[in-house]
Structures are given as C-alpha cells and as structure tokens.
Amino acid sequence: MLKLENVSVNYGAINALSNISMHVEQGEVVTLIGANGAGKSTTLRTITGLLEPAEGRVIFEGEDISGKPTHKLVARGISMSPEGRGVFANLSVRENLQMGAYLQKNKSQIASDMEHIFQMFPRLKERETQNAGTLSGGEQQMLAMGRALMSRPRLLLLDEPSLGLAPLVVHTIFEAIEEIRGKGTTILLVEQNAHAALHHSDRAYVLETGNIVMEGPSKELAADPRIKEAYLGE
Numbered sequence: 175m176l177k178l179e180n181v182s183v184n185y186g187a188i189n190a191l192s193n194i195s196m197h198v199e200q201g202e203v204v205t206l207i208g209a210n211g212a213g214k215s216t217t218l219r220t221i222t223g224l225l226e227p228a229e230g231r232v233i234f235e236g237e238d239i240s241g242k243p244t245h246k247l248v249a250r251g252i253s254m255s256p257e258g259r260g261v262f263a264n265l266s267v268r269e270n271l272q273m274g275a276y277l278q279k280n281k282s283q284i285a286s287d288m289e290h291i292f293q294m295f296p297r298l299k300e301r302e303t304q305n306a307g308t309l310s311g312g313e314q315q316m317l318a319m320g321r322a323l324m325s326r327p328r329l330l331l332l333d334e335p336s337l338g339l340a341p342l343v344v345h346t347i348f349e350a351i352e353e354i355r356g357k358g359t360t361i362l363l364v365e366q367n368a369h370a371a372l373h374h375s376d377r378a379y380v381l382e383t384g385n386i387v388m389e390g391p392s393k394e395l396a397a398d399p400r401i402k403e404a405y406l407g408e
Contacts, residue, residue, distance in 0.1 A: 263307030274324030312343035
C-alpha cells in the first residue's frame, strides 16, 4: 500500500532522513521505533506531504505522491493523528470531529462515523459539547484519533499516540488501535513506548539518526537483545 524508496529529507544543512526504504502492506500495523530526534515524525510528515524529499520517492497504492499537497493526500485516503494532538481548542468535541469529515459529503455517513467514534471512545460522547481545549491529555488524544478517522482513511498515521499519558489511558489507546485495524484500516505507528508498539504491530523498523538500522517482524525484534537493552529497558 505504501512504499518509501531511498528517501532523504533535509532541514537546511541538517540531514534528517538518509536514504530510507520501507513498506507497509494493506491491513498491517507497522511501527517505527527510535529515540527522540531519530527521524520518526519526519518520516510521517514526508508521507503526508508536509515535507518534500530531497531524494527518493513516496509511493501510495502505486502512485508517486512525493511532495503532493497534504489536502490531496487526505482525499486519496491518508490521514494523520499528529504528535501533540493538534486539536482545535476553541471548538467542541463534535465540531472537531466534523472538521475531520470536511471532505465527506454524505451526512448520514458522517453521523454514523461519529457514532462509531463515540462507541470507541465513550469519554468523547460524555464531552461532546465541551471545548476541546478543556479536555485532559488522554481525551485530546482520543479526539485527535477520532478526527483522523472521520476522513475514512485507508492508511492511518499515528504520531506518538501514547506520549505523556497515564498507563490506563495508554491501554485504551492501544485497544482502539486494535479495533481500527480489525475494521480494515492500515496503520503506520510512530511510538516511543516500544514495548506497547511491538506488542500491537505486525512489523517494525528501528530508526537511529535518520537511518533504518533494523527491521523485521515485531515479535522477533521484541526478543532481540539489542532492542531489549536499547528500548525495552531489559
């Protein structure tokens, strides 16, 4: 479904990604793990057209989408829940979800999608009329994921969904990831919680200073002594 071919990205003179290649098959959950500053968010921003590769190509469902405008990629079926959540603080929960559906035309489908989000995250239903800026961090994360799903993506990009959240909320977020995958949405997950990320994904790539240094089935990487030492604290 998604392929990065020898992608390099620069911030001015700084090389943020160096010649990386990776792929995501339809129906998979693939995770990118790595330390802060490894290039994980840069990878997602490049896929969504927020950054343009200096070299290489991003291919989605057979089409080269490198550097295409982000709104066109949303229309093509790619959506992202960004790091830091990026909710519209002065809009209500319901209005935030409606913003996610801005390309959808079928009102009954929008209503049905919103109901599904409320079933997945009952806390959002309770807070439906509240301004998003008054929500807790965990509730804002649920809202950011719900808003991304309202565009009915075939590929969902999740950037650090568990960052700074209490363990109970992290559990809720990863349960939702399993449910989203169960409904057929392909997921590319960037996550510092390597333990949870490897447990809830099919395959993984390890990024270090803009380079992919390891890749493979998540179970195999979770058992690798180098990963255990560097990312799992074992």
